[in-house]
Amino acid sequence: MKFGKRDFKIFTVTVSFITLMFAGCREDTNRYSISGRISHAEGKVLYLEELLVTSSKIIDSTRIDKKGEFEFRGITSIPTYYLLKFNSNKFITLLVDSLEQVVILADYANFEREYHVQGSEGSAHVKLLNDHLNDTRHKLDSLKSMKNLYRGSFDFEKLKLKFDEESENIRKEQIEFSKKFVMDNPFSMASVLALYQKFDNQNFVLNNIQVMKVAASALNSIYPQSGHIKALYQNTLELLQEERSEQLKRFIREQGDNSPDIVLPNPDGTEIALSSFRGKVVLLQFWSAADRNSRIVNQALVEAYRKYKNRGFEIFQVSVDTDREEWTDAIEFDNLTWINVGDMEGSRHAVNSYNIKSVPFNYLLDKDGVIISRDLKGQALDKAISNLLK
Structure with a gap:
């Protein structure tokens, strides 16, 4: 089929029109509005700021009209x-x-404390979380005042x-309220607020890494491009690493200076x-021979063993x-030439002694049998071995 010049021009215009039409449709599907009425705020300037991870930026502003009404429109x-x-x-x-x-109804005098929000589930969740925390803070402040009032009494x-x-x-x-909210709404961005709310300037309401992990995993699966979710996910990983480090320190303290001994048979039956x-x-x-990840790790260990075996390094697998x-x-x-042991009953005593979960x-043990680190891989393992062999 051949196109003439006129046909081609018509085709080009048609495609361009369709492209613009669909682009417009995509834009419209992401368009939101925030409007409402704020009593006693006539003539005042109202700003709309996007709340970023560590700051905020003004994206629009408007002057409240004579009726106290305002409106913002945007795309997200x-x-x-x-x-x-x-x-x-x-x-x-x-x-x-x-x-x-989104529709907001409020009075200027108590705008930040008492307002009504409609048309936005996320904003309603935010209000619920903030109202509940403010109520908690008020109760705690009242008790603190009462305690100070009675200070010095008999x-x-x-x-x-x-x-x-x-x-x-x-x-x-x-x-419990905050924990339940997050567990009931792991896919809601409002859970980010719940995770980072504080009783005061220093103390977070939630210090539960497991709850944090649930929300971080859920939200990262659907909003990986969000700056708030990227920060939450990274923060969760860092806290998990800190928790594991603390577990290792406790384990070392409980075991004393040396690692628990293991005595198991090799494939020939020699203990x-x-x-x-x-x-x-x-x-x-x-x-485990049946575990794919274990087999992948074996291939990396083959190279490490070849590199360090003649310098006083051994693998006890x-x-x-x-x-x-x-x-x-x-x-x-897998061509494993280092020490391999196991009782073919899961080596439970060794597993329990070293608190192995997976x-x-x-x-990694030094020359005196003292645990130096755990769960090392790749360059981190290579560097640690090299440092201990110096």
Whole structure:
């Protein structure tokens, strides 16, 4: 089929029109509006700011008309935090999604404390969280004032215990409320607010890494492009690493200076003790022949062993397998020439002694059998081995 010049021009114009039409449709699908009425605010300037991870930026402003009415329109593809703001002391937080038509009703005098929001589930969640926390803070402040009022009285110590107990109960109720909100709404961006709310300038309401992990994983699966979710996800990873480091420190303190000994048979049936390798840097590696990740790690360890075995380095690999043939076949197939042991009953005693929850997993021991680090991989493992062998 051949096109003439006229046909081509018509075709080009038609395609351009369709392209613009669909672009316009895509834009419209992400358009939101924020409007409302604020009594006693005639002539005042109202700002719309986007709330970023560590700051905010003004994206629009308007002057309240004679009826107290205002309106903002904008485009967003994901739920976004905004501040509706008169000044640094008078603002409310909104969480607006595409297509939402948010309506705000308030009075200027108590704008930041009492307002009504309609047409936005996220903004309603934000208000719920902030109202509940403000109520909690008010109760705690009242108890603190009462405690100060009775300070110096003859029965102050008794009253202090009562006030402290009441304060603790109020805090627990707030913690449970926030925890339930996040667990009930793991895919809501409002959960980010719940995770970072504070009782005061120093103390977070939630200090539960597991709750944080649930929300971070859920939100990252649907809003990976959000700056707030990127920050939450990174923060969660850092806290998990800190928690693991603390677990290692506790484990080392509980075990004393040396690592618990392991005595298990190799494929030939000869029992070999971990402690027999004192004087060498040892990587205590837990694995399973049936586990794909363990087999991948083996390939990396082959190179590390080749590089350091003649410099006083040994790998003591403990199998958690129950199938002897699968275990020995994997040793041969992966060309594992270091120490391999296992009782073919899951090596439970060794697993329990080292608190192993999953494989592959490792501990790095110095020449005295002291645990130096755990779960090292790649360059981090290579660097740690090299430093210990100096």
